[in-house]
Amino acid sequence: MAPADTATPKLHASDIGSIKAFADSNGDSPIPSSYYSIVEARDDVADHLASSFPVIDFSLLTSPDPLLHADTVSQLGKACAEWGFFMLTNHGISEKLMKEVMDKSHEFHNLPVEEKKEFADKGPLASIRHGTSFYPESELFHYWRDYLKVMTLPEFNFPHKPPGFKEVAYDYSSKTRAVARTLLQGISESLGLEANAIIKSTGFDSGLQIFVVNLYPPCPQPELALGMPPHTDHGLLTLLYQNGIGGLQVNHNGRWVNVNPLPNSLIVNTADQLEAVSNGRYKSIWHRAVLNNKDTRLSIVVANGPDLEEEIAPAPELVERGEGIRYKKMKYREYFSKVQQVTRLVDTSRLDKVRINPQN
Template identity: 65%
Template sequence: MASSATISSPQPEAEAGPAKVHASQVSSIKVFAESNGASLIPSTYHSITDLHHDDATHDLAPSIPVIDFSLLTSHHHHVKALHQLGMACANWGFFMLTNHGIPENLMEELMNKSHEFHDLPMEEKKEFADNDPLSPIRHGTSFCPQAENVHYWRDYLKTLTFPQFNFPHKPPGYSRYCREVAYDYSHKIRAVARKLLEGISESLGLESNSIIESTGFDSGLQLFVVNLYPPCPQPHLALGMPSHSDLGLLTLLMQNGIGGLQVKHDGKWVNINPLPNCLIVLLGDQLEVLSNGKYPSVLHRAILNNADTRISVVLSNGPALDKEIGPVVELLDKEKPLFKSMKYRDYFQVKQKTRLSDKCSLDEIRLHAQQ
């Protein structure tokens, strides 16, 4: 597994690059990067303003939590695994998941095919232009250009794969096979996420089916995202994605061996170098709400490099759209609620239409009792 990229010190600039590039002028950062070559990046992509404050620490890497899924599902080791799961959720908000049972060849096949959609000509992808957060298939760049002052060095394909499965019908000859691979993978990920949520419920002292039932998970929304981060000529100035938390309950991520994921822990950024064939599990905002703050969603970001294209395949597993999500009632016997309840559909649309900035969407539903 390749090591994570790092934010290097700024290099001297020989000449001024393009000052402003409006979001409407860039429909694909991949196309823009290939046409721009090694030129300096536009100032509208300068998303790193403090070049030294957020340098990643390497000291915490050995303490990154690893959860063995096979132990969690084992009768003999279940209690110990539950304790480890609860500690990972409370202290880190994320963990590496090993022995998850998803075939390695399926993961490799999906990763190998994930690049091909992004290689299509822009004319072929225009029909999937991102116009609405609940469109079943969306292609775009950055995160939400119309809401951003600064843009991000990323293209994405987003599809809704549950409760109805959607996937692009292009390119011809490839799409049917890729749809089958994506369908198989997305269903296996849901099964893993469901079992993790049962364990998380138990670790909170709840019945194993508590979170599943209170969120309508079995008819919940699954968002399938393929992120593409092309090489950036000035990776010390730009980000692939800024510091943010995810919506939903659990995000399960794999990448193509090119480092770039960082999580924030105890105020420091930590490079994440996944173990072979593991999944990265990130806790989402709705899990923080349900647990009444006991299991916080994790801040994370994507940094860049100037040599390799990074691809991540990300599946966000959330509640049913029409479910009202608030702190689990059983947890409020001895404590006050820290969050207002909100229908997941509303939270989803708000978060997909606004500028990413740490936990700004979650902060909107925090109650004053927490402050």
């Protein structure tokens, strides 16, 4: 638990336009008490489970050998069912492109605060949003993070600076979308569905994609603050790439597990709408970002979702097998713009809004 506040001011996220600028100017000074977001001890981290984190070889999933493909589909289904997260290797996105997108993302966050003000967050449906913390209007505490969020599909948007960022991001967004599409085909097969079943039922090919760059500066008191609180992701699949600085923790069977990605791998997680489509077979898993007091962590997150106008519901084939309907229909736009954005992220799941029985 955080200590009683004695010397640090009670600042709100609205008072701090950039946590990077704030951290740069305050050095090792104590953090504001409004950032005391640690509400449980850090000793619940199960380090022995990190080596069990699933790894999927994308090249085997796309192999023309039916036996290799089938075996990888089985591994993919197991990873989704048991972890809701997996590491993806041999995904076909070049190391050169991944380095370029990381370098340009750093350049954006290193721009002067004044130059980024034109991209200030104006709400969840704004095409380009720059801000700090998580959801300041609904959160109980503030979080040690600056972000850039851009809608790159169904129409491509992007900041015009720094030079070259837009072009690199377009290439990276396109390639990660193709990877996500192939993964969804494999996930459909793992559920016993036709390969394109989830793609068709969610309108994936005309769906939403959001490109997010999270920056977590060194925090003088990482034992008190979080970069992001425990949360699940909206959409179908999220693909994450980071700069080699650890911080992602996944909740696995009630224990937090540090994720240690292999170089140039992607971390993939199943998200809220995939849980609903799979009728609860594949859960949307809680995860969080922890901090350190030495290094800046930067993560590039590409969230891939359904068509905003599509009603998301369990796949009929799964319901027909006698499983029963476990999730109500909800238009993705409503979930994204209302439920996902305003639900306070403490002791509740946003999916409870669509679960038939929220206790399950």
